[in-house]
Each structure stands twice: as structure tokens, then as C-alpha cells.
Amino acid sequence: MFDVLRVxxxxxxxxxxxxxxxxxMEADAxxxxxPGPGDVQVGTGREPLWRNLGYWRDVERVDESNCERVGALFxxxxxxxxxxxxxxAGLTRTDHVLDCGFRYGDQDILWAEAYGCERIVGLxxxxxxxxxxxxxxRMLGLDGRVRLELGSATRMPLGTGxxxxxxxxxxxxxxxxxxxxxxxxxxxxxxxxxLVAADLCQTRDRETGLGLRRRLRHRYWRGRYAFPEANxxxxxxxxxxxxxxxxxxxxxxxxxxxxxxAVNTALAALQGLRAAAHPLEPRALDRVRAEVQRARRMEFxxxxxxxxxxxxxxLVVSALRP
Numbered sequence: 001m002f003d004v005l006r007v008x009x010x011x012x013x014x015x016x017x018x019x020x021x022x023x024x025m026e027a028d029a030x031x032x033x034x035p036g037p038g039d040v041q042v043g044t045g046r047e048p049l050w051r052n053l054g055y056w057r058d059v060e061r062v063d064e065s066n067c068e069r070v071g072a073l074f075x076x077x078x079x080x081x082x083x084x085x086x087x088x089a090g091l092t093r094t095d096h097v098l099d100c101g102f103r104y105g106d107q108d109i110l111w112a113e114a115y116g117c118e119r120i121v122g123l124x125x126x127x128x129x130x131x132x133x134x135x136x137x138r139m140l141g142l143d144g145r146v147r148l149e150l151g152s153a154t155r156m157p158l159g160t161g162x163x164x165x166x167x168x169x170x171x172x173x174x175x176x177x178x179x180x181x182x183x184x185x186x187x188x189x190x191x192x193x194x195l196v197a198a199d200l201c202q203t204r205d206r207e208t209g210l211g212l213r214r215r216l217r218h219r220y221w222r223g224r225y226a227f228p229e230a231n232x233x234x235x236x237x238x239x240x241x242x243x244x245x246x247x248x249x250x251x252x253x254x255x256x257x258x259x260x261x262a263v264n265t266a267l268a269a270l271q272g273l274r275a276a277a278h279p280l281e282p283r284a285l286d287r288v289r290a291e292v293q294r295a296r297r298m299e300f301x302x303x304x305x306x307x308x309x310x311x312x313x314x315l316v317v318s319a320l321r322p
Contacts, residue, residue: 032071034274045139049104050078052170056262062269064289070269082107089196091115095164100153101171105133108146122148154180161190168197177230182245189321197317201233206310221308247319256314268295
């Protein structure tokens with residue numbers, strides 16, 4: 001008898017990426033030009049190097065009429081997501097903050113400058129991100145308040161009860177595992193400390209009853225993008241895991257409608273501009289506009305986070321350590 005689960009597990013093991021290797025070799029900054037990790041250069045420290053899907057409420061959305069401005073629009077939405085996490089946490093000047101999975105440190109620059117946090121510590125498993133992030137903090141004069149370290153969010157090299165806020169901005173989905181991260185976050189938070197995350201999951205169980213082809217496809221892509229199978233949670237599972245660890249006052253707020261539809265066209269524009277000739281000629285811009293127009297017509301079922309990863313929900317998660 002053909003064992004679907006056995007084949008799927010073998011496939012997952014064959015393609016499963018370590019998060020450190022994935023971010024060092026595969027992932028890039030979602031900004032104009034889409035630079036790969038090896039192409040990222042620090043000039044002033046303020047060049048945008050964001051990598052998140054963005055929060056597009058009250059941000060002009062990318063379409064065929066403005067696609068040449070995608071860098072500025074996408075950057076505004078990405079910064080807005082960092083602001084949303086900060087306001088959800090009620091960030092103050094006296095807070096000691098831990099940022100788990102800081103990528104190139106864009107959100108840490110924003111939190112330090114806009115909210116004046118007393119101290120920010122960042123943890124990243126990718127040496128390249130740590131090096132670039134540290135260079136940016138030094139150039140901006142923030143290295144006295146922002147300390148970026150190489151380390152795992154599931155085995156934090158940090159003392160118990162050391163932080164007022166723990167952030168995970170679109171990173172917990174990659175942690176091996178998210179459950180281990182929640183336990184560690186609970187440990188390093190002081191009583192009354194806040195956990196705030198932007199994260200992807202499922203509105204309901206979307207795994208049960210899938211055919212072989214779709215199950216293998218989802219496991220392949222999740223493995224390719226360093227998304228452990230143990231992190232495939234529903235919203236209700238997420239809530240119960242927070243309670244089980246010991247968190248209270250858990251709130252899981254869906255912002256999927258202000259994330260997924262808009263970022264689809266933004267990514268299409270970024271990819272089109274990268275492929276276009278430079279300087280951008282009218283004919284090349286017409287091709288980018290056509291790609292953006294096609295992306296706008298796509299139904300949600302066709303978007304990559306659902307077809308590849310079987311995730312249809314985007315949450316802002318907050319909880320309190322009693």
C-alpha cells in the first residue's frame with residue numbers, strides 16, 4: 001500500500017532548509033532591485049532593507065498606474081507593520097525589547113528612533129544579517145542602545161525575566177519550533193511583559209482531506225522556505241499554545257485583508273522592475289504594468305502563501321506574561 005505520509009516526510013527531509021542557510025543563500029530584501037543577500041550594501045545605514053509583507057491599510061496600493069513607485073509604497077507598508085507591532089505592545093521609552101529574527105534591523109532602527117526604547121537586543125541565526133545590522137547601527141549612532149547578536153530564538157542565550165517586550169515580526173513561522181520560541185519568550189519576559197508577533201497560520205484545519213499531490217506540494221514548499229511542519233497551526237491552535245505556555249490575555253487579530261491582496265501586486269512590480277532594462281524604457285515599463293495588472297486579477301486561492309504553504313491567515317498576536 002502506498003504510504004502518503006511516509007513519502008511526504010521523505011520529501012520534506014530532502015528539501016528542508018535550515019533557517020540560517022535559507023536566509024543567507026535564498027532570501028533577499030523586498031525592496032527596489034530585489035538585492036540578494038550577497039548584493040546588500042550599506043551606504044548611509046538608512047537604505048531600506050525590509051523583508052516583510054507590509055500592512056497596507058491607509059497605504060496607497062501598487063497598481064499599473066504607480067508601479068514604478070513600488071519601492072516607496074512597499075517600504076511605507078513595511079514600516080507601518082513595524083509601527084503596528086509597536087503600538088500593539090504599547091512600546092515606551094523605558095522598555096527593554098527583544099527582537100527575534102531582526103533580518104537587517106530596519107524595525108529596530110524604527111523602534112529605537114520613533115519610540116526611544118531604552119534598550120533593544122536582537123537575535124538572528126544568520127551571520128550576514130548580524131554583520132549588516134551592526135554596521136547600520138554603528139553608522140546611525142544606535143549601537144549604544146541596539147545590540148544585535150547571533151543566536152537562536154528557540155534557545156536564547158539570555159537571562160530569565162530580562163525584557164519588557166518580545167517581538168517576532170514575520171519570523172516565528174521559521175523558528176524550529178514556534179512552540180519552543182513561545183516557551184523561551186515566556187522565560188525571558190518580566191512579569192507583566194508583552195509578547196507581540198506578526199505571523200502566518202490557517203483560519204481552520206486546511207490539511208485534513210487533501211489529496212496526495214497537494215500534500216506533497218505544500219510539504220515541498222514549506223521545506224524549501226524553512227517553514228517546519230510543526231509550525232502549521234490554526235488560529236485556535238495558536239491560542240491554545242499561548243495558554244499552555246502560561247501567557248494570558250491572548251489576542252489574535254486578523255489583518256489578512258490588509259496584507260495578502262496588496263503585497264501580491266507589489267511583489268509582481270518588484271520582480272518586473274528587476275527584470276526590466278535600465279534605465280527603464282517605456283516598453284519595459286509597459287511589460288511591468290501588464291504583470292501588475294495580471295497579479296491584481298489573481299484570486300486569493302492563487303497566491304503563493306496559500307498554494308505553496310497552505311496558509312490563509314495573517315495575525316497580529318499579543319499576549320501577557322502574568
